[in-house]
Amino acid sequence: MCQSHSKPNRRDFLRLSLGISLVPMGLLGFSRLSFASNIAELEGVVTINRKPVTTESIVSIGDRIETKANSRIVFTINKDAYRLGPYSKMTVKANKAGTEVFLNLLSGSMLGVFSKGNKRIHTHSATIGIRGTGVFLEVKHESTYFCTCFGETELNSIVSEPNAKDATHQEIISSKHHSSRMITHAPVPEVSGSDMHGHTDAEIRQLAGLINLPLPSTFL
Template identity: 30%
Template sequence: MANGCGTNGKRGKGRREFLLGTVAIGAALTLPGTARAAEIRELSGGVKVNGKPAKRSTHIRPGDVVETAAGAKVSFVIGDDAFLLREQSKIALERPPVAKSSVITGLRVLTGGLLAVFGKGSKRVETPTATAGIRGTGIYVEAGTTESYLCTCYGEVDLRQRGGEGHKLIVSGYHTATTVYATSVEGRTMVPAELKHHTDQELIALERLVGRTSPLLKHNQRLEGTGQDASGGEVVKQAPAEPAQSPPSESPKAQTATQPPPQQAVSPQPAPQQTAPQPKPQSAAPPEPSPPPRPRPTPPPESKPPDQEWRLPPPRLN
């Protein structure tokens, strides 16, 4: 009996340890940032991580520096956040206070452009001219030394100018863009800007990388119902082609009344040539009347010699 009880006790202890281990693993998978490893999803062109060429198998972690060459781009996931780094860009991911954590608390966009979608929790994005506190937001950032472009694609952003000369809270449902200058321009350091260099399709694809549905899908569906597109214009919808239907039969009289007379083919006639109008000649003065012709003189009648000339006989000499 003692041996049996000892055996059952060992089995019970082993079962408890197995169950406790299973619970611990499940809890670890639900911790923020541990559900998804930091991994590259798309890579093209020259990409470096911490100065070394990156591959698809390269992991990107908090504290790393990622940069792209001309014509290159890279998309990657860290925890619940997804990123798309444009060409000729460089970012530095902040290292969190907790060691070996795969959750970033913020990043710095040193140069170039970055499109990013963030999960729950507060994050901070910095550029040379601006600081943005974000929460569950989709943003696009272009960083420069004298000015930065930041579009709040959706969500909430607490935007500040690095010199402390400007601040505003942006709550956006669809692409609210701002240019932040290093120094005041015409008395302002923050100026509204237009949408540029990023698309809804890219944001939707990034959200799918982390298993979320982009709020832009619902936004665009609502606009389709109102006949407008995302930019505020009208959406031109093409109606589906309807099957051809035969017209209802009509009586011969109705068909005769409604049927238009047959058209006769008309051959094109050449356009008549137009001649330039000729100037009318000025009427000349009437000619002076010529004197009436003089009658020709009647020639004298021709004298005819007599038929026989009569002469005196010569005198006789005695």
């Protein structure tokens, strides 16, 4: 969140948006601020590499982004747009050539709209290959919820049981308007269909607008 001389607390959090005012909750007065970076929206307590986000912060490849309670952040990196919900931890990395991006979602939720290019998401129980796709993930203690909002993804479960490596679940998922899976966190993860939850078409349209990415007609 925006730095000040006093330490922020969970009750008095700030909501920041690109190009609009800073609105304190439970505080008197406010300042007009805007982001000079790739952060489009910020609410609550958010850190990049354990440092509080300010209006000058930039999210880059190699960073670790964390959100606290009642907090979220919307940002872009290159031609991809992200939205992290409360209690989220995610790292963004790339190979040396910069031709493939690796996302590690440790906890919480991430909605992403991605342009063309190789990206791979890693969670406790699965790796997901994406390209020119919209996806939503929510990592909880016992399971990971995954939705292919549009486009095509490649889902591979992570089997940690030494004698069950052939039990890996592999699936190509194509979707025009949300196809969801629930993946258990177990030595041999179980993958099942699930109802859509935790994200909206409006949020996807917002992210797509940030990177000028055309959406399927099902979202218009």
